[in-house]
Amino acid sequence: MTPEQRKEYSELQLHKLGVRVNLQLHVIEADEEVQLRSVDEVFGRLCSLCSVYQILEGRSAEEVREWLRAKSIAPFLSQTERAIAFVGAPESRNKSNLLEVGEALYLLAWSLGLIDVLKISARASSSQKMHDITQAIFTHIDEVRAKVRLRPKAVILDWSDLLYRLHWAMRHAQLTQRAYPPNVNLVAIQQWHTVVNWLCRYDDEDDWDRVSTET
Numbered sequence: 001m002t003p004e005q006r007k008e009y010s011e012l013q014l015h016k017l018g019v020r021v022n023l024q025l026h027v028i029e030a031d032e033e034v035q036l037r038s039v040d041e042v043f044g045r046l047c048s049l050c051s052v053y054q055i056l057e058g059r060s061a062e063e064v065r066e067w068l069r070a071k072s073i074a075p076f077l078s079q080t081e082r083a084i085a086f087v088g089a090p091e092s093r094n095k096s097n098l099l100e101v102g103e104a105l106y107l108l109a110w111s112l113g114l115i116d117v118l119k120i121s122a123r124a125s126s127s128q129k130m131h132d133i134t135q136a137i138f139t140h141i142d143e144v145r146a147k148v149r150l151r152p153k154a155v156i157l158d159w160s161d162l163l164y165r166l167h168w169a170m171r172h173a174q175l176t177q178r179a180y181p182p183n184v185n186l187v188a189i190q191q192w193h194t195v196v197n198w199l200c201r202y203d204d205e206d207d208w209d210r211v212s213t214e215t
Contacts, residue, residue, distance in 0.1 A: 056084075099124060125188060167190065
């Protein structure tokens with residue numbers, strides 16, 4: 001699919017969702033211009049989010065720190081994640097952060113085939129599914145790593161294009177003080193857009209805490 005075809009397809013999906021379409025937004029990069037993160041990078045990032053999610057759910061930070069060291073995951077942590085896991089930043093441990101980390105985790109898990117279907121919805125992603133995935137990684141990391149496979153680049157770029165345009169619509173509604181598009185969850189779109197931009201090495205940014213979601 002060419003960038004122009006991908007743009008048209010995304011606009012059609014937005015129209016079906018009842019979302020405002022900005023025809024002036026540019027196309028994203030072509031498939032051959034994008035180099036996705038490696039499976040090891042993506043799995044390491046998923047494990048990092050898993051560790052934070054476990055702490056936010058209530059698991060002992062000391063237990064999580066031991067796991068991070070034992071499984072050599074600590075180097076994958078971002079500065080913000082390190083503050084939660086190793087410094088114990090209490091202000092980071094709230095429901096809002098649990099939702100944000102969970103949605104990012106959900107998209108990453110999908111990208112590795114641990115979640116079968118990704119769907120735009122007004123509801124937050126399944127907290128039970130995220131709990132099950134983090135538990136599986138925490139207790140059987142080697143088995144989970146052995147079965148993950150990164151989804152095809154074209155599929156990830158389809159979502160990259162769609163989320164870029166959908167996130168613009170959400171921001172436009174906020175700036176113009178209008179109701180958010182129906183059937184869309186704001187936190188999910190924000191976090192999914194961050195994840196897909198990281199997956200595609202958008203703007204060559206490797207720092208998870210600094211990934212741009214400009215629209």
